[in-house]
Amino acid sequence: MNKLISLTSVALAGLMSLAVQANQAAQLDVENPFVREMPPVAPATGAFMTLINSSDQPIAVVRADSDAAKTVELHTHIHDNGVMRMREIPEISVPAMGQTELKPGGLHVMLIGPTRALKAGDLVDIKLIMQDGSEKMIQAPVRKIMGMGQMQGGGHGMGHHRH
Numbered sequence: 454m455n456k457l458i459s460l461t462s463v464a465l466a467g468l469m470s471l472a473v474q475a476n477q478a479a480q481l482d483v484e485n486p487f488v489r490e491m492p493p494v495a496p497a498t499g500a501f502m503t504l505i506n507s508s509d510q511p512i513a514v515v516r517a518d519s520d521a522a523k524t525v526e527l528h529t530h531i532h533d534n535g536v537m538r539m540r541e542i543p544e545i546s547v548p549a550m551g552q553t554e555l556k557p558g559g560l561h562v563m564l565i566g567p568t569r570a571l572k573a574g575d576l577v578d579i580k581l582i583m584q585d586g587s588e589k590m591i592q593a594p595v596r597k598i599m600g601m602g603q604m605q606g607g608g609h610g611m612g613h614h615r616h
Contacts, residue, residue: 478587480508481547486593488521488577489557493570499528500562500579500593501555506547513544516582523566525579530558539563544584557598573597 486502500519506512517525526541537558545560547553555561562579564571571577575595582588 476587477508477510477512477583477585478581478589480510481506481512481514481581481583481589483581483589483591486579486591487596488564488571488575488593490571490573490595490597491567495567497522497563497565498567498571499557500564500577501557502562502591502593503552503554504545504547505552506549509549511546511549513546513584514581515544515584517562518580518582519564519577521568521571521577521579522564523568524564526563526565527560528563529560571595 482505484503484505486500488500489498491498500517504512504514514527517527519525527543527545528539529542530537531540532538541563542560545553545555553560562581564577573595576592577595579591579593580588581591
């Protein structure tokens with residue numbers, strides 16, 4: 454009888470540790486996700502969002518996937534001798550009890566080779582895959598964004614950022 458109880462508790466402990474390990478996605482909230490509308494001929498666009506970690510352990514997003522693009526990569530912008538370049542990165546980490554903002558000119562999810570025209574108002578399904586293999590599906594609306602040098606109204610617009 455005791456042997457059975459100890460085996461059961463070992464099995465339960467194993468299951469519980471699995472549940473704890475494979476649940477980073479449950480600890481991650483995503484706020485204000487959106488995809489930047491691009492001209493139909495554009496080879497790629499970016500998805501942006503705020504990742505909020507409600508756990509006491511850092512969470513790493515290691516991959517993203519979407520049926521809206523042939524290739525999906527995690528990217529950042531770096532300054533390379535005064536030139537802004539995009540670089541693929543292995544992960545986007547979200548600190549324990551903290552948040553990481555993915556925004557134009559910074560970290561983002563790159564959607565390369567769109568499989569359809571992404572127009573303002575469309576919804577894009579994006580799957581975020583964590584380091585522990587857990588997944589979080591989000592729906593990001595496509596938004597028209599005025600980029601740098603495309604200010605509305607012709608003024609210089611110093612300090613007026615549209616989000």
